[in-house]
Amino acid sequence: xxxxxxxxxxxxxxxxxVIGALPVHYPKEIFTALDxxxxxxxxxxxxxxxxxxxxxxxxxxxxxxxxxxxxxxxxADIVDGLFxxxxxxxxxxxxxxxxxxxxxxxxxxxxxxxxxxxxPEALNYLRDEISLLVRSxxxxxxxxxxxxxxxxxxxxxxxxxxxxxLLFSRRLYFKGSDRELYSLIRQGEFLRVExxxxxxxxxxxxxxxxxVHKAIPVMITGYVPEPMALLxxxxxxxxxxxxxxxxxxxxxxxRPIDNRLDDAGGIxxxxxxxxxxxxxxxxxxNPQSRIPYLLSLIRESGARGVVIHEVKFCEPELFEIPSxxxxxxxxxxxxxxxxxxxxxxxxxxxxxxxxxxxxxLKKNTKGEAAA
Amino acid sequence: xxxxIRYESMRLVxxxxxxxxxxxxxxxxxxxxxxxxxxxxxxKTEERLRKMISLHYLTGRYADGAVPxxxxxxxxxxxxLRPLNYHVVYPENHAALCxxxxxxxxxxxxxxxxxxxxxxxxxxxxxxxxxxxxRTPAGRLPRPDLLVACTNICQTVFFWYRELARHFQVxxxxxxxxxxxxxxxxxxxxxxxxxxxxxxxxxxxxxRRPYDLESLIRATLLGMEGSxxxxxxxxxxxxxxxxxxxxxxxxxxxxxxxxRGTEECNSxxxxxxxxxxxxxxxxxxxxxxxxxxxxxxxLPVWFKxxxxxxxxxxxxxxxxxxxxxxxxxxxxxxxxxxxxxxGMAKAYSHIYLNRDLPNKLRVMSQLVKLYECDGVILHSDxxxxxxxxxxxxxxxxxxxxxxxRTMLLEADHIDTRAWVEGAxxxxxxxxxxxFK
Numbered sequence: 001x002x003x004x005x006x007x008x009x010x011x012x013x014x015x016x017x018v019i020g021a022l023p024v025h026y027p028k029e030i031f032t033a034l035d036x037x038x039x040x041x042x043x044x045x046x047x048x049x050x051x052x053x054x055x056x057x058x059x060x061x062x063x064x065x066x067x068x069x070x071x072x073x074x075x076a077d078i079v080d081g082l083f084x085x086x087x088x089x090x091x092x093x094x095x096x097x098x099x100x101x102x103x104x105x106x107x108x109x110x111x112x113x114x115x116x117x118x119x120p121e122a123l124n125y126l127r128d129e130i131s132l133l134v135r136s137x138x139x140x141x142x143x144x145x146x147x148x149x150x151x152x153x154x155x156x157x158x159x160x161x162x163x164x165x166l167l168f169s170r171r172l173y174f175k176g177s178d179r180e181l182y183s184l185i186r187q188g189e190f191l192r193v194e195x196x197x198x199x200x201x202x203x204x205x206x207x208x209x210x211x212v213h214k215a216i217p218v219m220i221t222g223y224v225p226e227p228m229a230l231l232x233x234x235x236x237x238x239x240x241x242x243x244x245x246x247x248x249x250x251x252x253x254x255r256p257i258d259n260r261l262d263d264a265g266g267i268x269x270x271x272x273x274x275x276x277x278x279x280x281x282x283x284x285x286n287p288q289s290r291i292p293y294l295l296s297l298i299r300e301s302g303a304r305g306v307v308i309h310e311v312k313f314c315e316p317e318l319f320e321i322p323s324x325x326x327x328x329x330x331x332x333x334x335x336x337x338x339x340x341x342x343x344x345x346x347x348x349x350x351x352x353x354x355x356x357x358x359x360x361l362k363k364n365t366k367g368e369a370a371a
Numbered sequence: 372x373x374x375x376i377r378y379e380s381m382r383l384v385x386x387x388x389x390x391x392x393x394x395x396x397x398x399x400x401x402x403x404x405x406x407x408x409x410x411x412x413x414x415k416t417e418e419r420l421r422k423m424i425s426l427h428y429l430t431g432r433y434a435d436g437a438v439p440x441x442x443x444x445x446x447x448x449x450x451x452l453r454p455l456n457y458h459v460v461y462p463e464n465h466a467a468l469c470x471x472x473x474x475x476x477x478x479x480x481x482x483x484x485x486x487x488x489x490x491x492x493x494x495x496x497x498x499x500x501x502x503x504x505x506r507t508p509a510g511r512l513p514r515p516d517l518l519v520a521c522t523n524i525c526q527t528v529f530f531w532y533r534e535l536a537r538h539f540q541v542x543x544x545x546x547x548x549x550x551x552x553x554x555x556x557x558x559x560x561x562x563x564x565x566x567x568x569x570x571x572x573x574x575x576x577x578x579r580r581p582y583d584l585e586s587l588i589r590a591t592l593l594g595m596e597g598s599x600x601x602x603x604x605x606x607x608x609x610x611x612x613x614x615x616x617x618x619x620x621x622x623x624x625x626x627x628x629x630x631r632g633t634e635e636c637n638s639x640x641x642x643x644x645x646x647x648x649x650x651x652x653x654x655x656x657x658x659x660x661x662x663x664x665x666x667x668x669x670l671p672v673w674f675k676x677x678x679x680x681x682x683x684x685x686x687x688x689x690x691x692x693x694x695x696x697x698x699x700x701x702x703x704x705x706x707x708x709x710x711x712x713x714g715m716a717k718a719y720s721h722i723y724l725n726r727d728l729p730n731k732l733r734v735m736s737q738l739v740k741l742y743e744c745d746g747v748i749l750h751s752d753x754x755x756x757x758x759x760x761x762x763x764x765x766x767x768x769x770x771x772x773x774x775x776r777t778m779l780l781e782a783d784h785i786d787t788r789a790w791v792e793g794a795x796x797x798x799x800x801x802x803x804x805x806f807k
Contacts (some may be wrong), residue, residue, distance in 0.1 A: 029778075045732075054763065055763050055764055056763070057751055057753075057759055057760070057762075057763070059490070059753045059756070059759075060756055060759075060760055064760075086549075086550065088526055089525050089526045089527060089756050089757035089760070090756055090757075092526070092550050092757070092762060093553070093756075093757060093760035093761055094760075095550075096552060096727035096728045096729075096761070097728060097760065097761050097764065100727060100728050100729050101728060101761075101764050101768070110552060112549045112550065114562070115529055115545055115547040116521065116545055116547065118543050119566075119569070121562055121565035121566055121569065122547070122562075123560075124558075124561075124565075125558060125562035126563070128558035128562075129558075132556070132558075229563060246586045281530065283530075285533065285536040285543070285545055287534070287536050287543075288537070312490065313490050313756075315490075315491060315492070315526070315527055315530055315756070316489075316526070316530055318488040318490065318491055319487070319491060319495075319530035319533070319534055320530075321486055321487075321488065321529065322485050322486030322487055322534075323534070323537055325486055326486075367640075
């Protein structure tokens with residue numbers, strides 16, 4: 001079932017409200033607990049210029065430009081409201097441009113997470129922001145938050161995240177390609193978690209008893225896995241993603257080590273989970289926290305190289321590139337940096353770069369085996 | 372102790388003497404003929420401005436190890452640092468200086484050679500290039516003991532200062548100001564207030580000095596007065612002809628950015644205000660023949676200040692107001708000496724760039740009306756995404772609301788590579804011709 005059919009089904013058959021959610025971090029459990037369905041708008045890629053496209057300069061990131069075009073051309077009119085997390089300057093600008101000047105007449109919700117969220121004042125503020133979001137959703141749609149339902153939502157999200165973690169940790173046992181794995185995980189961008197879990201469970205249950213791929217394991221980091229053709233190119237060149245640090249995928253899964261869900265209930269549990277998210281340049285203040293996290297991810301997954309895949313003009317991500325490269329290279333981990341827009345296909349230059357990178361990884365592997 | 376004596380000596384004795392000598396030498400130089408005779412006579416206070424800013428950078432060379440040094444964003448609450456005797460460096464102000472002196476290029480390239488994307492903010496790249504040891508017109512910047520970034524001007528400063536913290540290995544205090552969609556909510560103000568108090572604690576620890584509330588109140592009052600004086604200076608442009616141009620303002624705002632919260636700053640603006648009032652009385656304008664009055668939106672193109680100014684002036688266009696310079700005077704009333712923390716929280720969150728597009732339209736419309744502008748140039752600044760996003764709609768809306776002609780000028784505030792001479796010329800010509 002495609003997104004449109006799914007949205008219509010939620011609205012017509014279940015009388016649920018559907019919200020168009022812009023990237024990237026937000027307390028999804030709140031929406032689940034209120035039985036509101038967030039459908040994420042990551043661009044979308046490969047979009048033909050719509051009504052709003054000319055309203056944003058070409059040097060602004062394509063995710064924001066495409067979202068503007070998509071919403072401006074009426075293609076998001078099916079949803080019952082829009083939701084803007086506070087990701088970056090461009091998203092912040094979009095959160096005023098669309099509701100204030102694009103004749104968007106449905107409810108708009110915003111969530112401004114604190115930067116450096118572990119400080120005491122930031123925790124109080126985060127609590128207030130989450131409470132404000134709850135009240136806004138309740139008021140706009142005549143809903144009421146139920147603590148038992150929130151507890152259940154937390155349990156469901158934890159279950160889905162555990163399954164995604166399992167799929168990555170046993171990647172070589174999953175029979176499908178990277179595109180298939182990512183497509184499965186990314187269905188969570190529009191499915192209710194209750195509908196996503198059975199798909200994830202099915203995939204987990206179908207995993208082989210022994211590794212079925214002889215690919216070179218790599219880690220990937222960046223903003224969003226678009227274009228998906230990049231994953232095809234990696235697989236075709238002989239690599240496989242075993243560890244993920246995309247803002248839209250891996251960085252939205254709380255780390256289990258900090259995930260003391262059982263210690264707290266209600267909004268406190270939501271806050272704890274939020275604080276347990278892996279470091280992300282859009283919100284983490286400590287410049288020293290991200291590199292150790294990524295290095296441990298590489299070690300634990302057995303990745304032999306790192307692909308840094310960024311969306312052009314993405315400031316939060318681009319500022320971190322030099323220190324990431326330096327850290328990986330000083331550990332002897334080969335790095336490939338790729339910058340793409342939300343095009344549908346990869347350029348031949350990008351494909352060549354991927355192939356050359358895999359040649360290096362293969363040589364390294366052979367060298368290590370010989371040694 | 373020796374470093375402190377050296378610093379104070381440079382600040383009070385050697386620096387002023389050196390600058391006097393420099394002034395003497397400049398005066399002896401043969402004056403070049405004015406390239407743009409259409410511009411008005413230069414402001415007399417320019418000489419004092421030059422000396423103040425030069426002295427600030429000159430003493431800065433001796434500041435590390437002598438006094439605590441902070442690097443701060445232009446929208447950071449400097450009033451908190453003043454009582455602790457910090458020497459405050461403003462990387463944005465320094466980058467503007469590099470841009471205006473045509474010295475930013477190698478610094479940008481140095482940052483890029485270290486892997487920073489050319490798509491990142493030019494100020495940030497220029498600053499990182501300086502931190503990596505690039506050549507600066509300031510000689511050298513003192514190494515910071517503390518970094519203070521306030522997101523009221525952009526989120527970029529958060530990412531940029533995180534890189535500085537990584538490089539210098541010093542504490543970074545972030546004042547995270549939630550973006551205002553409409554008016555601020557109580558929990559947002561409380562959040563900012565708490566962060567300001569944290570800044571005072573950290574700054575006090577770094578400076579190894581106890582915090583003194585009386586001094587904070589004094590600095591707040593000085594900051595308030597400075598911003599009000601700056602606003603009064605800007606408002607002299609209600610007169611026709613306007614006594615100074617926005618290009619002059621871009622230069623003279625260096626003091627409100629770099630020395631805000633000091634008596635030195637306020638004394639300077641009192642002198643400037645007197646001079647501007649005198650020019651109004653005598654009918655002296657910022658350009659020789661003011662036929663049209665223009666408003667500028669966004670940061671200036673630092674490396675083209677004079678030529679842009681001259682080009683416009685040659686056709687009687689006086690660019691005499693800007694949303695950028697206005698930003699340093701618009702929130703002064705919110706500061707409050709009886710509740711300095713709350714007052715600062717309000718003032719620093721109400722910054723133009725931290726507010727939604729309807730507010731931007733309201734401010735631009737007010738400025739167009741206040742200064743009777745008949746045109747607006749919106750600088751679509753590749754380096755400054757938060758200022759630029761929304762300008763395409765803003766251009767249309769301000770034209771509708773005020774009947775002003777508008778144009779979008781594609782450039783960059785510091786990176787000369789984004790300047791396409793022919794395209795800018797054609798657009799400017801077409802814009803100016805539309806007034807006939």
